Amino acid sequence: MMSFVLLAEQVLNGLQFGVMLFLMAAGLTLIFGVMGLINLAHGSLYMLGAFAAAAVAAATGSFLLALLAALAAAAVAGVVVEVAIIRRLYDRDHLDQVLATFALILIFSEGTRWAFGSFPLYLDIPSTLSGPVRLPGGIDYPLYRLVLIGAGLLIALGLDLMITRTRIGIRIRAGENDREMTAALGIDISRLYTLIFALGAALAGLAGALVGAIQSVQVGMGEPVLILAFVVIVIGGIGSIRGAFLGALLVGLTDTLGGVFLPEALKLVTDPASAKAVGASLASMAIYILMGAILIWRPTGLFGGRA
Amino acid sequence: MKLGRFLMTAAFAALAGAASAEVKVGMITTLSGGGAGLGIDVRDGFMLAIQQSGRSDIELVVEDDQQKPEIAVQLADKMVQSDKVDLMTGIIWSNLAMAVVPSVTAQEMFYLSPNAGPSALAGAGCSKFYFNVAWQNDALHEAAGAYANGAGYANAFILAPNYPAGKDALTGFKRTFTGKLAGEIYTELGQTDYAAEIAQIRASGADSVYFFLPGGMGISFLKQYADSGVGLPLVGPAFSFDQNILQAVGDAAVGVVNTSQWSKDLDNEANKAFVASFQEAYGRLPSLYASQGFDTANLMLSALAKAEPSDKAAFQAALEAADFASTRGKFAFGPNHHPVQDVYARKVVKEGDIYTNETIGTVLTDHGDSYAAECKM
Numbered sequence: 001m002m003s004f005v006l007l008a009e010q011v012l013n014g015l016q017f018g019v020m021l022f023l024m025a026a027g028l029t030l031i032f033g034v035m036g037l038i039n040l041a042h043g044s045l046y047m048l049g050a051f052a053a054a055a056v057a058a059a060t061g062s063f064l065l066a067l068l069a070a071l072a073a074a075a076v077a078g079v080v081v082e083v084a085i086i087r088r089l090y091d092r093d094h095l096d097q098v099l100a101t102f103a104l105i106l107i108f109s110e111g112t113r114w115a116f117g118s119f120p121l122y123l124d125i126p127s128t129l130s131g132p133v134r135l136p137g138g139i140d141y142p143l144y145r146l147v148l149i150g151a152g153l154l155i156a157l158g159l160d161l162m163i164t165r166t167r168i169g170i171r172i173r174a175g176e177n178d179r180e181m182t183a184a185l186g187i188d189i190s191r192l193y194t195l196i197f198a199l200g201a202a203l204a205g206l207a208g209a210l211v212g213a214i215q216s217v218q219v220g221m222g223e224p225v226l227i228l229a230f231v232v233i234v235i236g237g238i239g240s241i242r243g244a245f246l247g248a249l250l251v252g253l254t255d256t257l258g259g260v261f262l263p264e265a266l267k268l269v270t271d272p273a274s275a276k277a278v279g280a281s282l283a284s285m286a287i288y289i290l291m292g293a294i295l296i297w298r299p300t301g302l303f304g305g306r307a
Numbered sequence: 308m309k310l311g312r313f314l315m316t317a318a319f320a321a322l323a324g325a326a327s328a329e330v331k332v333g334m335i336t337t338l339s340g341g342g343a344g345l346g347i348d349v350r351d352g353f354m355l356a357i358q359q360s361g362r363s364d365i366e367l368v369v370e371d372d373q374q375k376p377e378i379a380v381q382l383a384d385k386m387v388q389s390d391k392v393d394l395m396t397g398i399i400w401s402n403l404a405m406a407v408v409p410s411v412t413a414q415e416m417f418y419l420s421p422n423a424g425p426s427a428l429a430g431a432g433c434s435k436f437y438f439n440v441a442w443q444n445d446a447l448h449e450a451a452g453a454y455a456n457g458a459g460y461a462n463a464f465i466l467a468p469n470y471p472a473g474k475d476a477l478t479g480f481k482r483t484f485t486g487k488l489a490g491e492i493y494t495e496l497g498q499t500d501y502a503a504e505i506a507q508i509r510a511s512g513a514d515s516v517y518f519f520l521p522g523g524m525g526i527s528f529l530k531q532y533a534d535s536g537v538g539l540p541l542v543g544p545a546f547s548f549d550q551n552i553l554q555a556v557g558d559a560a561v562g563v564v565n566t567s568q569w570s571k572d573l574d575n576e577a578n579k580a581f582v583a584s585f586q587e588a589y590g591r592l593p594s595l596y597a598s599q600g601f602d603t604a605n606l607m608l609s610a611l612a613k614a615e616p617s618d619k620a621a622f623q624a625a626l627e628a629a630d631f632a633s634t635r636g637k638f639a640f641g642p643n644h645h646p647v648q649d650v651y652a653r654k655v656v657k658e659g660d661i662y663t664n665e666t667i668g669t670v671l672t673d674h675g676d677s678y679a680a681e682c683k684m
Contacts, residue, residue: 215530277493
């Protein structure tokens with residue numbers, strides 16, 4: 001029988017996974033929503049952030065500097081890529097965008113391998129944030145993961161305020177609705193696009209650095225997250241930050257809790273060995289089933305406006 | 308990877324001078340993505356042995372399978388049909404080996420496995436043309452089960468990824484482990500977050516944890532496990548503790564016992580020479596994968612000295628003799644062409660700034676595998 005402590009710990013794990021997915025999905029959904037661009041190379045910016053953080057942490061020993069380096073490196077890479085390549089793709093169809101940004105994945109991956117070698121890098125969490133803390137209810141939970149949840153929620157709140165309350169947010173929403181009219185009103189649309197791309201890239205880089213501290217910093221680490229981030233933005237509705245947030249939490253919780261509870265639930269109806277096998281397979285499908293169900297109910301996603 | 312292959316061929320052509328290659332070896336291995344470190348070490352170990360042999364008539368065709376079965380199959384077809392290689396080697400992952408090896412050996416092409424040893428190829432699916440130079444997948448896990456018994460663990464939580472080698476791993480551990488199991492989990496292949504599994508371990512009441520998570524998966528698990536404060540003793544096979552991984556895991560791995568058929572401090576001449584020359588050639592310490600690549604090439608060289616691969620029966624007999632100086636000391640093949648060898652327990656230590664392993668004892672002696680009886684060649 002599942003205890004309360006275990007359930008609570010798994011919910012926290014799902015939340016933590018969800019908010020990190022959100023950092024990835026936020027940039028992706030803005031870029032897709034505002035510019036109509038499918039950016040497969042978003043995962044490469046995540047990887048770039050992790051590598052920049054690992055390199056700076058190794059050189060300086062400071063985790064804070066490492067995070068800043070991740071933000072800066074990913075944002076700069078975002079600007080360079082946008083100005084040099086992505087800008088030429090806005091008017092092309094999605095297939096061309098997929099082709100070009102897939103090429104960027106290969107360039108980033110091999111470039112990183114060339115610069116850092118093929119073996120995983122070392123990046124650890126700062127000693128002040130390591131180890132577990134005791135939460136009410138007797139739950140021992142790693143402090144660092146709690147910090148990740150907190151940081152993710154703060155960034156989500158900040159983004160939401162930016163989109164709804166600031167001038168730049170108004171411009172982003174305007175660009176999303178009608179790009180020609182926005183340009184006609186005298187807003188420098190190409191600078192706006194570069195800015196959004198850099199913002200999305202920086203968030204991806206930050207996510208890479210934060211997650212890299214508890215995972216393996218290696219070439220190709222961004223691609224599995226990228227697929228999930230696409231699921232998130234489709235669930236949430238393309239272009240919507242709130243949708244991305246809700247979608248990310250749904251995916252995070254479904255993935256974590258499904259993996260734990262589906263095998264347990266199936267034990268009630270079948271023998272333990274096949275419950276384990278079928279449960280594990282079902283759990284890996286769970287988020288896609290979730291996506292399918294939501295799309296049947298709301299074809300444009302939870303917060304998707306346009307049909 | 309075209310360029311890499313071109314350079315590789317060019318390098319060997321340069322070594323060979325004007326002489327045309329007489330033996331063509333096809334190597335399909337993982338050189339990009341998260342599993343690249345393993346393939347690179349196998350390749351480097353293999354190339355080192357060929358260089359040391361001084362033979363200029365061996366051409367090595369290296370291709371990257373990207374750890375994807377469908378790409379490995381395409382590459383194998385290409386190597387057999389258009390490159391016309393004489394024998395093949397290189398595959399790291401068992402799911403790729405299962406996709407490639409049976410069809411290669413069905414065409415009577417010799418395949419020497421430097422790593423993957425799925426049980427399906429050791430038992431009823433064995434072949435005259437298939438030799439495994441590393442281990443049958445279960446071996447290191449059987450040793451780990453035996454070690455856990457000796458260490459007094461009675462209630463183990465075990466986990467491995469959901470793919471052929473993961474299943475072989477837990478089967479192997481359970482074959483020798485006499486205690487109870489507090490839990491048994493198959494994780495996703497390539498999974499990077501183990502928070503959910505670690506929570507289950509914490510709640511399970513286990514007294515020890517056995518895990519098989521090769522490559523980057525092991526790095527993630529070890530870091531997260533150390534940070535979780537669960538603190539139960541860990542046992543694993545060498546795959547999560549190889550020379551390249553340890554540097555990325557850092558202190559989280561120190562003190563963990565792992566089982567291996569090779570260690571850099573094994574006391575034999577071939578191994579000392581190998582460790583020194585590998586370090587000189589590549590500027591890093593070899594991993595067990597590098598030792599396996601090196602042994603595979605030396606086995607091949609020993610057989611090539613006696614027979615041509617085209618003379619199937621003679622070449623097979625020459626391989627079976629295993630007449631080479633293994634970095635593991637003694638080495639022999641069982642009746643199903645899988646190794647019969649000793650398996651050691653190692654402990655992770657920090658030597659100066661480098662994390663590495665030191666051998667603490669022999670767990671299994673002259674250990675074969677339990678599938679040999681089902682093999683009918």
